[in-house]
Amino acid sequence: MASPKAGSLTAEAHARLRGDILACRLIPGHKLVIQDLCDSLGFSLGAVREALSRLTSEGLVEAEPRKGFRVAPITEEELQDITNVRATIESLCLENAIRNGDLKWETGIVSTLFELSRLKLQDADDSARVSEVWAETHRRFHEALVAACDSPWLLRLRETLFTQSERYRRVSVPLDRMGRDLHGEHKAIADAAIARDVVRATAEMRAHLAKTTRILIKAGVVNQHLT
The missing domain is CATH 1.10.10.10 (Winged helix-like DNA-binding domain superfamily/Winged helix DNA-binding domain)
Known part of the structure; x- marks a missing residue:
C-alpha cells in the first residue's frame, strides 16, 4: 500500500x-x-x-x-467532436441551473464575471500564453453558470469536457489576429441566464464555444502536433 x-x-x-x-x-x-x-x-x-x-x-x-x-495530440476531428458534445452538455447543465437557480446563484455569476473582466487575458511575461490567473477565474465563471444544476452526472461530464477543451482554447489565443470580445461573449451568456431565458442563454453558450473551434480550424493548427 x-x-x-x-x-x-x-x-x-x-x-x-x-x-x-x-x-x-x-x-x-x-x-x-x-x-x-x-x-x-x-x-x-x-x-x-x-x-x-x-x-x-x-x-x-x-x-x-x-x-x-x-x-495527446490535437486533431480537427476530435476538436469538432468535443465542441459538439460539450455544447450539448453545457446547454443541459445551464438549462437545469436556470430552472433551479436562486439569488445566491445569480450573485455567483455576477461576481465571477466582474472579476474576470478585471483581468488580463495574456500572461504578463508571454503574450502568446494565457494568464494562469485569468484561466482559473474563467473556469470559475463557467462553473458559476451551472452551479445550480442538480444533476451530479451532468456536472461530472461537463467538467471532463471543459478540461479537454482547455488545451484547444489556450492554443487559440495567439491565433486570433482579429481579436474577440470575450467579455462581451461571457456577459451575453450571463445576462441571458440571469434573465432566465433558456433559449438565448444556450444559444449564446453554443456560439461562444463554436468560436474557438472556428479560430483553430481557420489557423490550420489542428491535425498537427505543434512540435
Missing part, C-alpha cells in the same frame, strides 16, 4: 504535469521521457509514472506500447 507521502507526491506530480499540458507548456504530441520529467520536476520515478497513468485515463496523455508516453 502506498504511503500517504507517496500519494501526496503523486498528486503533486499529477497537478504539475496536468497544468503544463493544459497551458500547452508541454505541447500536443510532445514525447514525455519519464527520467527527464523526474529530473525537471524533482519527483520520483514512481510518482511520475503514476501521474502519467492518471493523465492517460483523463485523455491528456497517450501511452504507446514499447514507446512510452506522449502528450
Whole structure:
C-alpha cells in the first residue's frame, strides 16, 4: 500500500504535469521521457509514472506500447467532436441551473464575471500564453453558470469536457489576429441566464464555444502536433 507521502507526491506530480499540458507548456504530441520529467520536476520515478497513468485515463496523455508516453495530440476531428458534445452538455447543465437557480446563484455569476473582466487575458511575461490567473477565474465563471444544476452526472461530464477543451482554447489565443470580445461573449451568456431565458442563454453558450473551434480550424493548427 502506498504511503500517504507517496500519494501526496503523486498528486503533486499529477497537478504539475496536468497544468503544463493544459497551458500547452508541454505541447500536443510532445514525447514525455519519464527520467527527464523526474529530473525537471524533482519527483520520483514512481510518482511520475503514476501521474502519467492518471493523465492517460483523463485523455491528456497517450501511452504507446514499447514507446512510452506522449502528450495527446490535437486533431480537427476530435476538436469538432468535443465542441459538439460539450455544447450539448453545457446547454443541459445551464438549462437545469436556470430552472433551479436562486439569488445566491445569480450573485455567483455576477461576481465571477466582474472579476474576470478585471483581468488580463495574456500572461504578463508571454503574450502568446494565457494568464494562469485569468484561466482559473474563467473556469470559475463557467462553473458559476451551472452551479445550480442538480444533476451530479451532468456536472461530472461537463467538467471532463471543459478540461479537454482547455488545451484547444489556450492554443487559440495567439491565433486570433482579429481579436474577440470575450467579455462581451461571457456577459451575453450571463445576462441571458440571469434573465432566465433558456433559449438565448444556450444559444449564446453554443456560439461562444463554436468560436474557438472556428479560430483553430481557420489557423490550420489542428491535425498537427505543434512540435
